[in-house]
Amino acid sequence: MENSGGRVISADSADGEHVVTVLPSRIRITVQANETIVDALRRNGYRTRYKCRRGGCGACRATLIDGDIVYVTQVSPPVIDAGNSTVRSQKCLPCRATPTSDATIELGPRDRIVDVVPGLRRTACDPADAPANNPPNS
Secondary structure, three states: OEEOOEEEOOOOOOOOOEEEEEEOOOEEEEEOOOOOHHHHHHHOOEEOOOOOOOOOOOOOOEEEEEEEEEEOOOOOHHHHHOOOOOOOOOEEOOOOEEEOOOEEEEEOOOOOOEEOOOOOOOEEOOHHHOOOOOOOOO
């Protein structure tokens, strides 16, 4: 499946480190081999919306703008596309998605990145575009 330059490919594992850019915040993180995007965000002190972390609820659904990802553990296609067979852009589940190349994802309109560990070294595309230190949701 391929749309908007991003694609989900089948593979048993992912190797190497890859940089994932998370829009709209333009946060850049390094995702290690066989690590999910959500786990890499957490390792870097960021949080975003997710619930089950098993690919079953769709709370973390994002748009894969470019790059390639794999799901090391199978996920349900209806959860990815939210039951909408006319989805125009490639969706992914960052809680289960492991990149196999550098990639860009865009969070949903209700989602945002929360910096829960201010001061931890991170890289943004442009320091002026880095998000402000927001307190975690209560």
